[in-house]
Amino acid sequence: MTITLPDDPAREDVLASRPTLWLNTEYRNGSINDAHLPVRPQLVDEAKANWERLAPLLQTCFPELVASGGAIRSDLIELTALREALGYGSEAFGRVLVKADNALPVAGSIKARGGVYEVFLFAESLAIREGILGKNDDIRKLSEKDAKELFSKYTIAVGSTGNLGLSVGVAARALGFRATVHMSSDAKSWKVERLTKLGVDVVQHQADYTVAVENARLEAEQDSSIYFVDDEQSQQLFFGYSAAASELAEQLQALGIVVDAQHPLFLYLPCGIGGAPGGVTYGAKKVFGDNVHCFFVEPVESPCAMVHMMSGSEELVSVYDVGLTNRTEADGMAVARMSAFVARVMRNMLAGVFTVKDADLFRWLRLSHETQNIRLEPSAAAAFAGPDFIVNHRSGQRFCQQQGISDMRKATHVVWTTGGLFVPQDQYESFLERAVAA
Ligand SMILES: Cc1ncc(COP(=O)(O)O)c(C=O)c1O
The missing domain is CATH 3.40.50.1100 (Rossmann fold)
Structure with a gap:
Protein backbone atom coordinates (compact mmCIF):
# COMPACT_ATOMS: atom_id res chain seq x y z
CA MET A 1 0.00 0.00 0.00
CA PRO A 41 -5.86 4.29 34.86
CA GLN A 42 -6.39 2.15 37.97
CA LEU A 43 -4.52 -0.64 36.16
CA VAL A 44 -1.34 1.40 36.75
CA ASP A 45 -1.89 1.08 40.53
CA GLU A 46 -2.64 -2.61 40.10
CA ALA A 47 0.62 -3.07 38.21
CA LYS A 48 2.54 -1.43 41.04
CA ALA A 49 0.81 -3.74 43.54
CA ASN A 50 1.58 -6.77 41.32
CA TRP A 51 5.28 -5.86 41.19
CA GLU A 52 5.30 -5.56 45.00
CA ARG A 53 3.63 -8.94 45.43
CA LEU A 54 6.12 -10.56 43.02
CA ALA A 55 9.16 -8.92 44.65
CA PRO A 56 10.07 -11.75 47.11
CA LEU A 57 9.99 -14.26 44.23
CA LEU A 58 12.03 -11.98 41.98
CA GLN A 59 14.60 -11.63 44.73
CA THR A 60 14.79 -15.43 45.07
CA CYS A 61 15.21 -15.95 41.32
CA PHE A 62 17.64 -13.10 40.72
CA PRO A 63 20.26 -12.54 43.45
CA GLU A 64 21.15 -9.17 41.89
CA LEU A 65 17.79 -7.93 43.18
CA VAL A 66 18.50 -8.61 46.86
CA ALA A 67 19.73 -5.07 47.46
CA SER A 68 16.50 -3.57 46.08
CA GLY A 69 14.23 -6.06 47.88
CA GLY A 70 13.17 -7.60 44.57
CA ALA A 71 12.41 -4.34 42.76
CA GLY A 108 19.83 -4.91 30.89
CA SER A 109 17.08 -2.88 29.22
CA ILE A 110 13.67 -1.28 29.69
CA LYS A 111 12.25 -4.58 28.47
CA ALA A 112 12.83 -6.04 31.95
CA ARG A 113 9.89 -3.92 33.09
CA GLY A 114 7.54 -5.61 30.62
CA GLY A 115 8.85 -9.09 29.80
CA VAL A 116 9.73 -10.16 33.34
CA TYR A 117 6.40 -8.82 34.59
CA GLU A 118 4.28 -10.74 32.09
CA VAL A 119 6.16 -14.03 32.51
CA PHE A 120 6.01 -13.89 36.30
CA LEU A 121 2.29 -13.02 36.30
CA PHE A 122 1.62 -15.90 33.91
CA ALA A 123 3.54 -18.24 36.23
CA GLU A 124 1.47 -17.09 39.19
CA SER A 125 -1.87 -17.50 37.38
CA LEU A 126 -0.88 -20.93 36.03
CA ALA A 127 0.18 -22.12 39.49
CA ILE A 128 -3.10 -20.90 41.03
CA ARG A 129 -5.10 -22.60 38.28
CA GLU A 130 -3.24 -25.87 38.78
CA GLY A 131 -3.61 -25.76 42.59
CA ILE A 132 0.08 -25.28 43.34
CA LEU A 133 -0.30 -21.81 44.81
CA GLY A 134 -3.07 -21.02 47.31
CA LYS A 135 -4.48 -17.58 48.04
CA ASN A 136 -2.41 -16.98 51.18
CA ASP A 137 0.71 -18.92 50.14
CA ASP A 138 4.18 -17.43 50.02
CA ILE A 139 4.82 -16.41 46.38
CA ARG A 140 8.32 -17.95 46.68
CA LYS A 141 6.64 -21.36 46.33
CA LEU A 142 6.90 -20.65 42.61
CA SER A 143 10.63 -21.23 42.77
CA GLU A 144 10.22 -24.69 44.36
CA LYS A 145 10.21 -28.16 42.83
CA ASP A 146 6.44 -28.64 42.25
CA ALA A 147 6.11 -25.33 40.47
CA LYS A 148 9.24 -25.94 38.37
CA GLU A 149 7.86 -29.31 37.33
CA LEU A 150 4.61 -27.68 36.22
CA PHE A 151 6.36 -24.84 34.41
CA SER A 152 8.67 -27.22 32.55
CA LYS A 153 5.62 -28.49 30.63
CA TYR A 154 5.01 -25.04 29.16
CA THR A 155 6.84 -22.93 26.61
CA ILE A 156 6.92 -19.15 26.67
CA ALA A 157 7.22 -17.75 23.15
CA VAL A 158 7.90 -14.24 21.94
CA GLY A 159 8.88 -12.36 18.79
CA SER A 160 11.61 -9.81 19.32
CA THR A 161 14.21 -7.52 17.83
CA GLY A 162 16.41 -8.66 20.74
CA ASN A 163 15.80 -7.08 24.10
CA LEU A 164 12.25 -8.26 24.70
CA GLY A 165 13.46 -11.75 23.84
CA LEU A 166 16.25 -11.39 26.38
CA SER A 167 13.91 -10.30 29.15
CA VAL A 168 11.27 -12.95 28.42
CA GLY A 169 13.90 -15.65 27.95
CA VAL A 170 15.72 -14.82 31.18
CA ALA A 171 12.48 -14.70 33.17
CA ALA A 172 11.09 -17.89 31.66
CA ARG A 173 14.25 -19.91 32.26
CA ALA A 174 14.59 -18.62 35.82
CA LEU A 175 11.21 -20.18 36.64
CA GLY A 176 11.87 -23.41 34.73
CA PHE A 177 9.75 -22.77 31.63
CA ARG A 178 10.96 -23.69 28.19
CA ALA A 179 11.33 -20.62 26.00
CA THR A 180 11.35 -19.88 22.29
CA VAL A 181 12.38 -16.49 20.97
CA HIS A 182 11.63 -15.59 17.33
CA MET A 183 14.21 -13.00 16.32
CA SER A 184 14.00 -10.54 13.46
CA SER A 185 16.91 -10.17 11.05
CA ASP A 186 17.93 -7.01 12.95
CA ALA A 187 18.71 -8.94 16.13
CA LYS A 188 22.35 -8.70 17.19
CA SER A 189 24.25 -11.97 17.37
CA TRP A 190 25.40 -11.39 20.96
CA LYS A 191 21.76 -11.32 22.06
CA VAL A 192 21.16 -14.63 20.28
CA GLU A 193 24.25 -16.16 21.92
CA ARG A 194 23.26 -14.97 25.39
CA LEU A 195 19.81 -16.55 25.03
CA THR A 196 21.17 -19.79 23.63
CA LYS A 197 23.48 -20.10 26.65
CA LEU A 198 20.44 -19.80 28.91
CA GLY A 199 18.83 -22.75 27.15
CA VAL A 200 16.41 -20.66 25.11
CA ASP A 201 15.42 -21.88 21.64
CA VAL A 202 16.19 -19.07 19.22
CA VAL A 203 14.52 -19.04 15.80
CA GLN A 204 16.19 -16.53 13.50
CA HIS A 205 13.97 -15.15 10.76
CA GLN A 206 15.42 -13.56 7.64
CA ALA A 207 12.66 -10.99 7.86
CA ASP A 208 11.65 -7.96 9.85
CA TYR A 209 10.15 -7.75 13.27
CA THR A 210 6.48 -7.88 12.22
CA VAL A 211 7.09 -11.19 10.43
CA ALA A 212 8.95 -12.63 13.45
CA VAL A 213 6.00 -11.79 15.71
CA GLU A 214 3.49 -13.25 13.25
CA ASN A 215 5.41 -16.52 13.12
CA ALA A 216 5.59 -16.74 16.89
CA ARG A 217 1.86 -16.05 17.19
CA LEU A 218 0.92 -18.68 14.59
CA GLU A 219 3.00 -21.35 16.32
CA ALA A 220 1.45 -20.55 19.69
CA GLU A 221 -2.09 -20.71 18.33
CA GLN A 222 -1.56 -24.34 17.36
CA ASP A 223 -0.28 -25.54 20.72
CA SER A 224 -1.97 -24.96 24.09
CA SER A 225 1.28 -25.57 25.98
CA ILE A 226 2.73 -22.39 24.44
CA TYR A 227 2.10 -19.06 26.12
CA PHE A 228 2.71 -16.24 23.66
CA VAL A 229 3.90 -12.84 24.88
CA ASP A 230 2.35 -10.65 22.21
CA ASP A 231 4.38 -7.47 21.83
CA GLU A 232 1.80 -6.03 19.41
CA GLN A 233 -1.18 -6.44 21.73
CA SER A 234 -0.17 -7.29 25.27
CA GLN A 235 -1.69 -5.15 27.99
CA GLN A 236 0.41 -6.92 30.59
CA LEU A 237 3.64 -5.76 28.99
C1 LIG B 1 16.93 -0.56 23.97
C2 LIG B 1 15.52 -0.42 23.52
N1 LIG B 1 14.93 0.78 23.57
C3 LIG B 1 13.66 0.95 23.18
C4 LIG B 1 12.90 -0.09 22.68
C5 LIG B 1 11.50 0.17 22.22
O1 LIG B 1 10.49 -0.52 22.91
P1 LIG B 1 9.14 -0.85 22.18
O2 LIG B 1 9.43 -1.81 21.07
O3 LIG B 1 8.26 -1.48 23.21
O4 LIG B 1 8.61 0.43 21.66
C6 LIG B 1 13.48 -1.35 22.59
C7 LIG B 1 12.73 -2.49 22.05
O5 LIG B 1 13.19 -3.60 21.97
C8 LIG B 1 14.82 -1.52 23.01
O6 LIG B 1 15.44 -2.70 22.91
Missing part, protein backbone atom coordinates in the same frame (compact mmCIF):
# COMPACT_ATOMS: atom_id res chain seq x y z
CA THR A 2 1.19 3.54 -0.69
CA ILE A 3 0.07 6.31 1.60
CA THR A 4 0.13 10.06 1.15
CA LEU A 5 0.71 11.75 4.46
CA PRO A 6 -1.46 14.80 5.17
CA ASP A 7 -0.12 18.32 5.15
CA ASP A 8 2.01 18.80 8.28
CA PRO A 9 5.10 20.88 9.15
CA ALA A 10 7.07 17.63 9.71
CA ARG A 11 5.86 15.85 6.57
CA GLU A 12 8.64 16.79 4.16
CA ASP A 13 11.36 16.02 6.69
CA VAL A 14 10.05 12.61 7.65
CA LEU A 15 9.69 11.57 4.01
CA ALA A 16 13.24 12.74 3.26
CA SER A 17 14.66 10.92 6.35
CA ARG A 18 15.68 14.20 7.97
CA PRO A 19 15.51 14.48 11.78
CA THR A 20 12.36 16.33 12.72
CA LEU A 21 9.79 16.94 15.45
CA TRP A 22 6.16 16.13 14.80
CA LEU A 23 3.52 17.59 17.10
CA ASN A 24 0.39 15.56 17.68
CA THR A 25 -2.52 17.79 16.66
CA GLU A 26 -4.88 15.51 18.60
CA TYR A 27 -3.01 15.89 21.91
CA ARG A 28 -5.52 16.71 24.65
CA ASN A 29 -5.49 17.34 28.37
CA GLY A 30 -7.18 14.74 30.55
CA SER A 31 -7.29 12.14 27.77
CA ILE A 32 -6.29 9.34 30.14
CA ASN A 33 -9.85 9.38 31.50
CA ASP A 34 -11.51 8.92 28.10
CA ALA A 35 -14.17 6.26 28.48
CA HIS A 36 -13.62 4.84 24.97
CA LEU A 37 -10.05 3.68 25.71
CA PRO A 38 -9.48 -0.07 26.09
CA VAL A 39 -7.54 0.44 29.37
CA ARG A 40 -8.21 2.18 32.72
CA ILE A 72 13.67 -3.89 39.19
CA ARG A 73 14.60 -0.23 39.39
CA SER A 74 16.97 2.17 37.66
CA ASP A 75 18.70 5.34 38.84
CA LEU A 76 17.68 8.86 37.94
CA ILE A 77 20.93 10.63 37.12
CA GLU A 78 21.49 14.39 36.92
CA LEU A 79 23.46 15.31 33.81
CA THR A 80 26.65 17.20 34.60
CA ALA A 81 29.62 16.85 32.24
CA LEU A 82 27.41 15.16 29.65
CA ARG A 83 25.04 18.11 29.78
CA GLU A 84 27.81 20.44 28.62
CA ALA A 85 29.01 17.96 26.00
CA LEU A 86 25.52 17.72 24.53
CA GLY A 87 25.23 21.49 24.30
CA TYR A 88 22.67 21.72 27.09
CA GLY A 89 24.81 23.85 29.40
CA SER A 90 22.59 26.93 29.28
CA GLU A 91 19.98 27.45 31.97
CA ALA A 92 17.43 27.78 29.16
CA PHE A 93 17.18 23.96 29.30
CA GLY A 94 16.09 23.78 32.94
CA ARG A 95 16.96 20.45 34.61
CA VAL A 96 18.17 17.58 32.42
CA LEU A 97 18.21 14.08 33.86
CA VAL A 98 18.71 10.54 32.60
CA LYS A 99 16.45 7.66 33.63
CA ALA A 100 19.04 4.94 33.41
CA ASP A 101 17.14 1.85 32.28
CA ASN A 102 20.30 1.03 30.32
CA ALA A 103 21.55 -0.44 33.60
CA LEU A 104 18.32 -2.15 34.60
CA PRO A 105 19.12 -5.45 36.34
CA VAL A 106 18.02 -8.90 35.11
CA ALA A 107 17.67 -8.00 31.41
CA PHE A 238 2.16 -2.27 28.76
CA PHE A 239 1.23 -2.09 32.43
CA GLY A 240 4.51 -3.65 33.52
CA TYR A 241 6.22 -0.65 31.92
CA SER A 242 3.67 1.79 33.32
CA ALA A 243 4.82 1.17 36.89
CA ALA A 244 8.07 3.02 36.07
CA ALA A 245 6.18 6.30 36.41
CA SER A 246 5.64 6.05 40.16
CA GLU A 247 9.31 5.10 40.57
CA LEU A 248 10.23 8.26 38.66
CA ALA A 249 7.86 10.36 40.78
CA GLU A 250 9.55 9.14 43.99
CA GLN A 251 12.98 9.91 42.56
CA LEU A 252 12.02 13.41 41.43
CA GLN A 253 10.55 14.10 44.83
CA ALA A 254 13.72 12.89 46.55
CA LEU A 255 15.68 15.38 44.43
CA GLY A 256 13.26 18.16 45.42
CA ILE A 257 12.08 18.56 41.82
CA VAL A 258 8.55 19.90 41.61
CA VAL A 259 6.26 18.99 38.73
CA ASP A 260 3.31 21.35 38.26
CA ALA A 261 1.88 23.72 35.65
CA GLN A 262 4.81 26.15 36.06
CA HIS A 263 7.36 23.32 36.25
CA PRO A 264 6.44 20.93 33.43
CA LEU A 265 8.05 17.54 32.99
CA PHE A 266 9.18 16.35 29.53
CA LEU A 267 9.82 12.64 28.94
CA TYR A 268 11.75 11.43 25.88
CA LEU A 269 11.22 7.74 25.14
CA PRO A 270 12.83 5.52 22.44
CA CYS A 271 10.10 3.77 20.47
CA GLY A 272 10.07 0.48 18.57
CA ILE A 273 6.60 -1.03 18.45
CA GLY A 274 5.51 1.47 21.10
CA GLY A 275 4.78 -0.82 24.07
CA ALA A 276 7.57 0.36 26.37
CA PRO A 277 7.29 4.10 25.67
CA GLY A 278 3.50 3.84 25.51
CA GLY A 279 3.28 2.09 28.87
CA VAL A 280 5.61 4.61 30.51
CA THR A 281 3.61 7.48 28.97
CA TYR A 282 0.35 6.06 30.24
CA GLY A 283 1.77 5.61 33.73
CA ALA A 284 3.24 9.12 33.65
CA LYS A 285 -0.10 10.64 32.62
CA LYS A 286 -1.71 8.80 35.54
CA VAL A 287 0.90 10.09 38.00
CA PHE A 288 1.67 13.61 36.71
CA GLY A 289 -1.54 14.42 34.78
CA ASP A 290 -1.37 17.29 32.31
CA ASN A 291 1.96 18.53 33.71
CA VAL A 292 3.92 15.83 31.88
CA HIS A 293 4.48 15.87 28.13
CA CYS A 294 5.72 12.64 26.57
CA PHE A 295 7.54 12.39 23.26
CA PHE A 296 8.60 9.22 21.46
CA VAL A 297 11.86 9.12 19.49
CA GLU A 298 12.56 6.95 16.45
CA PRO A 299 15.30 6.47 13.81
CA VAL A 300 14.78 8.48 10.61
CA GLU A 301 14.27 5.30 8.57
CA SER A 302 11.97 3.57 11.12
CA PRO A 303 9.55 6.24 12.35
CA CYS A 304 6.55 3.90 12.57
CA ALA A 305 4.76 5.84 15.33
CA MET A 306 5.36 9.15 13.58
CA VAL A 307 4.04 8.09 10.18
CA HIS A 308 1.09 6.19 11.55
CA MET A 309 -0.03 8.87 13.97
CA MET A 310 0.59 11.66 11.47
CA SER A 311 -1.49 9.81 8.85
CA GLY A 312 -4.59 9.94 11.06
CA SER A 313 -5.54 6.59 9.50
CA GLU A 314 -7.57 3.97 11.38
CA GLU A 315 -5.62 1.29 9.48
CA LEU A 316 -2.01 0.86 10.56
CA VAL A 317 0.42 2.68 8.28
CA SER A 318 3.96 1.27 8.07
CA VAL A 319 7.20 3.04 7.23
CA TYR A 320 7.35 1.05 3.97
CA ASP A 321 4.00 2.58 2.97
CA VAL A 322 5.65 6.01 2.79
CA GLY A 323 8.83 4.81 1.08
CA LEU A 324 11.19 4.47 4.06
CA THR A 325 13.48 1.47 4.51
CA ASN A 326 13.31 0.49 8.22
CA ARG A 327 17.10 0.19 8.10
CA THR A 328 18.87 1.28 11.28
CA GLU A 329 21.65 0.19 13.63
CA ALA A 330 19.25 0.82 16.50
CA ASP A 331 17.99 -2.78 16.57
CA GLY A 332 15.44 -2.16 19.36
CA MET A 333 13.73 0.48 17.24
CA ALA A 334 13.88 -1.30 13.88
CA VAL A 335 10.11 -1.71 13.68
CA ALA A 336 8.14 -0.83 10.54
CA ARG A 337 4.64 -0.93 12.00
CA MET A 338 3.61 0.15 15.47
CA SER A 339 1.21 -1.65 17.79
CA ALA A 340 -2.43 -0.89 16.95
CA PHE A 341 -3.31 -1.09 20.64
CA VAL A 342 -0.65 1.44 21.62
CA ALA A 343 -1.58 3.73 18.71
CA ARG A 344 -5.15 3.82 19.94
CA VAL A 345 -4.24 4.61 23.54
CA MET A 346 -1.64 7.24 22.55
CA ARG A 347 -3.89 9.04 20.07
CA ASN A 348 -4.75 11.94 22.41
CA MET A 349 -2.09 11.28 25.07
CA LEU A 350 1.20 11.53 23.19
CA ALA A 351 2.58 15.05 22.74
CA GLY A 352 4.64 14.19 19.66
CA VAL A 353 7.44 12.19 18.08
CA PHE A 354 10.90 13.19 16.91
CA THR A 355 13.42 11.38 14.75
CA VAL A 356 17.20 10.98 14.90
CA LYS A 357 20.00 9.85 12.57
CA ASP A 358 22.03 6.72 13.33
CA ALA A 359 25.29 8.72 13.27
CA ASP A 360 24.01 10.83 16.17
CA LEU A 361 23.16 7.73 18.18
CA PHE A 362 26.81 6.66 18.08
CA ARG A 363 28.00 10.18 18.88
CA TRP A 364 25.76 10.41 21.97
CA LEU A 365 26.69 6.88 22.98
CA ARG A 366 30.35 7.87 23.00
CA LEU A 367 29.74 11.17 24.80
CA SER A 368 27.77 9.33 27.50
CA HIS A 369 30.67 6.92 27.95
CA GLU A 370 33.39 9.56 28.04
CA THR A 371 31.71 12.09 30.29
CA GLN A 372 29.61 10.22 32.82
CA ASN A 373 30.49 6.58 32.22
CA ILE A 374 26.97 5.71 31.07
CA ARG A 375 27.00 2.50 29.00
CA LEU A 376 24.46 2.50 26.19
CA GLU A 377 23.49 0.56 23.12
CA PRO A 378 22.59 2.65 20.05
CA SER A 379 18.78 2.54 20.54
CA ALA A 380 19.22 3.74 24.07
CA ALA A 381 20.96 6.97 23.09
CA ALA A 382 18.15 8.24 20.87
CA ALA A 383 16.32 10.37 23.42
CA PHE A 384 19.20 12.82 23.94
CA ALA A 385 17.87 14.97 21.09
CA GLY A 386 14.72 15.77 23.09
CA PRO A 387 15.67 18.98 24.95
CA ASP A 388 17.14 20.48 21.77
CA PHE A 389 13.96 19.80 19.80
CA ILE A 390 11.73 21.33 22.48
CA VAL A 391 13.84 24.37 23.28
CA ASN A 392 15.41 25.21 19.90
CA HIS A 393 13.24 23.73 17.15
CA ARG A 394 10.42 25.88 15.76
CA SER A 395 7.86 23.14 16.41
CA GLY A 396 9.12 22.69 19.96
CA GLN A 397 8.72 26.40 20.62
CA ARG A 398 5.24 26.29 19.12
CA PHE A 399 4.41 23.40 21.42
CA CYS A 400 5.47 25.37 24.50
CA GLN A 401 3.40 28.33 23.35
CA GLN A 402 0.33 26.17 22.76
CA GLN A 403 0.73 24.67 26.24
CA GLY A 404 1.15 28.06 27.88
CA ILE A 405 4.70 27.22 29.00
CA SER A 406 6.44 30.58 29.19
CA ASP A 407 9.64 29.75 31.05
CA MET A 408 11.48 26.57 30.03
CA ARG A 409 14.12 27.26 32.67
CA LYS A 410 11.64 25.80 35.16
CA ALA A 411 11.14 22.63 33.12
CA THR A 412 12.61 19.19 33.78
CA HIS A 413 13.68 16.98 30.88
CA VAL A 414 14.04 13.24 31.47
CA VAL A 415 15.97 11.39 28.79
CA TRP A 416 15.09 7.69 29.02
CA THR A 417 18.17 5.61 28.18
CA THR A 418 16.73 2.18 27.52
CA GLY A 419 19.44 -0.47 27.21
CA GLY A 420 23.12 -1.37 27.21
CA LEU A 421 24.21 -3.14 30.41
CA PHE A 422 24.80 -6.51 28.76
CA VAL A 423 26.48 -5.33 25.54
CA PRO A 424 29.69 -7.42 25.30
CA GLN A 425 32.89 -5.40 25.60
CA ASP A 426 34.13 -5.97 22.02
CA GLN A 427 30.77 -4.93 20.62
CA TYR A 428 30.70 -1.88 22.88
CA GLU A 429 34.15 -0.86 21.73
CA SER A 430 33.05 -1.12 18.12
CA PHE A 431 30.18 1.28 18.92
CA LEU A 432 32.68 3.74 20.40
CA GLU A 433 34.92 3.44 17.36
CA ARG A 434 32.01 4.02 15.05
CA ALA A 435 31.42 7.35 16.72
CA VAL A 436 34.99 8.39 16.00
CA ALA A 437 34.73 7.33 12.37
CA ALA A 438 31.46 9.21 11.85
